[in-house]
Amino acid sequence: MTAQALLRTLPPIMMQSVRRTYSLDVAAPLLRTQGYINGRWTSAASLFPVLDPATGQEIAQVSDCGPGEAKRAVDAAYEAFQSWKQFTAKERSVLLRKWYELMTQHKEDLAKLITFESGKPLAEALGEIGYSASFLEWFSEEARRVYGDVVPSPFKDRKMLLLKQPVGVAAVITPWNFPSAMITRKVAAALAAGCTVVIKPAEDTPLSALALAELAEQAGIPAGVVNVVPCSRENTPAVGQVLCTDPLVGKISFTGSTATGKVLLKMAADTVKKASMELGGHAPFIVFDSADLDLAVKGAMASKFRNSGQTCVCSNRFLVQSGVHDQFLQKVGEAMDRELRIGHGIEPTTTQGPLINPRAAEKVAHQISDAVSLGAKVLRGGSRLDGSYVEPTLLADVNTSMLCTREETFGPVMPVIRFDTEAEAVAIANASNVGLAGYFFSQDVSQIWRVAEALEVGMVGVNEGLLSCPEGAFGGYKQSGLGREGSKYGIEEYLEVKYMCFGGLVP
Incomplete structure (x- = not known):
């Protein structure tokens, strides 16, 4: 599609985005590149570029750490652990609280980094910072x-x-879709338990991790307790190997x-490390005949189109019972027309930013063409647009x-997907080798209990499309991973249990 043809087909916010040039201030307060x-x-000996996925333009050149830097970081974390584990729980608590307060004070600067390096709309980026700090x-x-x-x-x-x-x-390896929250959800638990960390952020989004390190330093967290080794896609396997095989890494x-x-x-x-794995999702979203359809549509929009569908818990398969199928399609289509606007994330009216890179957009376009x-x-929708943009798409007769x-x-x-019976919906929902999250909408109390217990997932949203918060246990069944993050269980992933038998006592 030519640029002029593209401009004719896009909504006004996208036209404005295509015509304008956006740039992150090189003097941004928390922009760090080492x-x-x-x-x-x-x-490091070399640099790698970080790109704005909305425009393809370079944001910054970041140090491309390799196995040497990774090993130095592990050694530093191990040395720091010897003293950090001696800090009292209250001392660690106070430092984490200071880090939280600094994140809250700098939320606008942190959110802009997320928007420029991941493409996430600024309003959502601000929401992520609040979630991260929590x-x-x-x-x-x-x-x-x-x-x-x-x-x-x-x-x-x-x-x-x-x-x-x-x-x-603890070696912490994080993705690009929540470049701040996926770090704090792990690192906060690790530090609270008395562990030290080496963070390997995603190559697409290292700036958020480095900004968090800057604030950790300002909070007074001692040297070596938090380390960050950004690296390119090319160096990722070598860095990952150091973090996963070094005997000084315990987790x-x-x-x-x-x-x-x-x-x-x-x-x-090989070194029998403890492991937490939060892996792929393929969430079902079930709408039963008894559902409050307006509530179901609201939940579907929130679950599916947040971060342009780039979340591990976003709904991937929509199962709608025959009695409400046509009405649901009509209502959700109208909501898409009313609520979704494509554009650069820095624009205040944008709800749908780009995907993280052209490869991701190509994958989505291929799925659409396969379905058709x-x-x-x-x-x-149905179309891939220039660069990394894909139109929000609604498919029927799937x-x-x-x-x-x-x-x-x-x-x-x-x-x-249209279905007829509850048993049919549950069977389709569970026909997957992963089971992170699942959602369903029903006003039938007995059905709610049956389906919630029957779904083979680690998290269930009942009449709700958004379920993540620090109090909840985040994790999945089957090949969606190992362990839990957040909640009272999250800190257990960074602790060992030692049995002490104290004998020789006089009864």
Whole structure:
């Protein structure tokens, strides 16, 4: 499509975005471009570019850390662990609270970094910063609640205690879709437990991680406790290998694809590291005949089109019962027309930014064309636009043979499958090797209990399309991962349990 033809087809906000030039201020207060190792900003031998996915323009050149820098970071974290684990829970709590307060004070600057490096609309980026900071707040409080146990002993001359101690150095590998929140959700729990961390951010979005390191330093977190090693796509395998195989690393925490998670688990197996894996999702979104349709449409819009569909818990397969199928399609189509605006994330009216890069857009376009070739009807959108943009798309007459129902989309496509019975919907929903989140809408109380228990997922949204918060346990079933993040369980992932048998006592 030519540029002029594109301008004729896009809504006004996109026309404005195409014509304008956007740039991140090179003097932005929290813009850092070097690695952060042992409390020092560290240059690497080479640089790699960070691009604005909305325009393809370069934002910054960032130090391309390699295995040497990764090893230095691990050594620094291990050395810092020897003193950090001696800090009292209250001391760690106070420092995490200071970090939280600094994030809150700098929320606008942090949000702009997210918008420019990930394409996320600014309003959503601000929401992410609030969500990110909430984990620092939550785990600053949980740091003081790491309780052991005194176990009733079967012997009169012995006391039995269960102690909880930090696992050591945690390697944290994070994705681009939530470049701030995926760091704080892991790092806050690790630091609260008494662990130190080495962070490997996604190559597309290193600026958010480096900004968080700057604020951690300002908060007074000691050198070596938090380290960041940004690197290019080319250096990622070598850096990842160091983090997963170095015997000084006691724990791996990764968020990303199931395929990559399996590779990291295999590497970590040789040294038998603890591992948390938050992997792929393929969330079903079920609308039963008894549902409040307006509430279901609101939930569908929030779940599907947040971050242009690029969230691990966003709904991927929409199952709508025959009695409300046609009405749901009409209502959700009208909501798309009314609420969605494509454009650069910095524009205040933009709700749909670009996908992270052209490869991601091509994948989504391929899923759409595959569905259409197998009989799906495009009711809204359907086109890939210039660069990394894809139109929000509504598909009807979808069946389970189509790619969009068998693979995670990670884009703004809503494929709708008609079903007749509850058992049919549950069977389709569970026909996946992953099970992160699932959603359904119903006003039938008995049905709510049946379906919530039957869905093979780690998180269930009942009459709700957004379910993430620091109090909730985030994680999945099957190949969606291992362990939980957030909640009172999140800190347990960074602790070992030591059984202490105290004998020789006089009864």
